[in-house]
Amino acid sequence: MSAASFISTAPVSERAVLVGIEWRNSIWPTERSLDELERLVESAGAECVGRLTQRLDRPVPRSFIGSGKVEELEALVERLDADVVVFDDDLTPSQQSFLEKSVGRSVKIIDRTALILDIFGLRARSREGRLQVQLAQLQYLLPRLRGMWSHLAKEQTRGGIGSRFGQGESQLEIDRRLIRDKISSLRRELKTVERRREVQSRSRSESLAFRVALAGYTNAGKSSILNALTAANVESADKLFATLDPTTRTLSLPGGRRLTITDTVGFIQKLPHGLVEAFKSTLSEVLSADLIIKVIDAADDDADRHIEAVDRVLCEIGAGERPAITLYNKVDMLDSEQRSYLQARHPDAVLFSAATSWGLESLLDRLSTEATRSDTLMSLMIPYAQGDLLNLLRTYGDVIALDYRSDGADVVARVPERIVGRIRRYEVTDR
Numbered sequence: 001m002s003a004a005s006f007i008s009t010a011p012v013s014e015r016a017v018l019v020g021i022e023w024r025n026s027i028w029p030t031e032r033s034l035d036e037l038e039r040l041v042e043s044a045g046a047e048c049v050g051r052l053t054q055r056l057d058r059p060v061p062r063s064f065i066g067s068g069k070v071e072e073l074e075a076l077v078e079r080l081d082a083d084v085v086v087f088d089d090d091l092t093p094s095q096q097s098f099l100e101k102s103v104g105r106s107v108k109i110i111d112r113t114a115l116i117l118d119i120f121g122l123r124a125r126s127r128e129g130r131l132q133v134q135l136a137q138l139q140y141l142l143p144r145l146r147g148m149w150s151h152l153a154k155e156q157t158r159g160g161i162g163s164r165f166g167q168g169e170s171q172l173e174i175d176r177r178l179i180r181d182k183i184s185s186l187r188r189e190l191k192t193v194e195r196r197r198e199v200q201s202r203s204r205s206e207s208l209a210f211r212v213a214l215a216g217y218t219n220a221g222k223s224s225i226l227n228a229l230t231a232a233n234v235e236s237a238d239k240l241f242a243t244l245d246p247t248t249r250t251l252s253l254p255g256g257r258r259l260t261i262t263d264t265v266g267f268i269q270k271l272p273h274g275l276v277e278a279f280k281s282t283l284s285e286v287l288s289a290d291l292i293i294k295v296i297d298a299a300d301d302d303a304d305r306h307i308e309a310v311d312r313v314l315c316e317i318g319a320g321e322r323p324a325i326t327l328y329n330k331v332d333m334l335d336s337e338q339r340s341y342l343q344a345r346h347p348d349a350v351l352f353s354a355a356t357s358w359g360l361e362s363l364l365d366r367l368s369t370e371a372t373r374s375d376t377l378m379s380l381m382i383p384y385a386q387g388d389l390l391n392l393l394r395t396y397g398d399v400i401a402l403d404y405r406s407d408g409a410d411v412v413a414r415v416p417e418r419i420v421g422r423i424r425r426y427e428v429t430d431r
Ligand SMILES: Nc1nc2c(ncn2[C@@H]2O[C@H](COP(=O)(O)OP(=O)(O)OP(=O)(O)O)[C@@H](O)[C@H]2O)c(=O)[nH]1
Pocket: 217, 218, 219, 220, 221, 222, 223, 224, 225, 235, 236, 237, 238, 239, 240, 241, 242, 243, 244, 265, 266, 267, 329, 330, 331, 332, 333, 352, 353, 354, 355, 356
């Protein structure tokens, strides 16, 4: 039997056609944007079979693309036997339903936002993450119900058996009401979960460790960095939005000082606003960090645009002014000349490779500089009965000199801001 005669049992993946617009003043080349859209489609488990682009000044109100392009799309979908068409820009509900009718053949018409919501739905694991995604999905769906129920509405105006059910309230209205109810109940549930998170996060912010958050473009290697620095064992994968839920781990710097590091959901160009809104509480980990590490994929040609997108989202969540450093990851993919060029262009950035740990020492050095920036140098006399304070200094600060005297430990230490208050009464000022 030849290999070709085996029947594959793998699920057949959906076949997608991508549609992108070359906007007149766009700074991002359409093909690049479509490359990213293709990766999103693959991350959702589908396959790209074709692309269509059009140069436009602004969207056509009724159909988004011109009527000639709609016909072209119809023909392309037919020829390629596609199941779904993905627009790289947001469609209004009426454009979506118009296109769905025009293209016909029960082909789904979706946009980048719907695709991202779908991927988030596939990835959400924690209860909070699932609630956040469900909420964003239903909010997206609500104004789009008309298209889905238009055939039923038609039945009702025609009259006859079945059309009299639910008099005074069309199926569409019933469904809208059900969805609104569901949205309210999700909001309530989310509030409860968020309150619990606030308690946890407050206890973390009261924790004495310096808190670092990894933020950055999706697939830049945030989870890999967490794994390289700590034995976190977080899933890292070559797909977009592999991580949704935040993970926090502790890291001890070479001098012994303890930090916490949090890995979070990635950002992307044209990230749906509703999703940023929905994930605000997850992203609050970034907002409350003492230091944000902005992770950039150094091997990506679009690195500069990624930085812009990351800065935009950080501003949107109110973290634009937080202390931050930039880390170029994946420098194992660059040769030494490219590395030198990158470092010369961004003298303040850290170069690192999570894959090979290249640059680990300078990353740890930099973290140490940042973590000790607000330290106070103190001379202390700590009574032996307060031995735990000495441990506290060793774990969260740096003990520089230690002399055991008869009346206690004579210590010189660099003390982090949040510990100074606890230790001040043992300070010796007359030396
Ligand atoms: N060559 C190379 N590949 C890397 C490096 N760091 C990460 N990768 C790869 O890049 C891909 C994405 O890594 P992740 O750590 O999942 O990226 P992430 O930023 O957490 O991505 P999301 O969670 O999807 O936002 C994976 O295939 C990693 O193996 C690196 O330093 N060098």
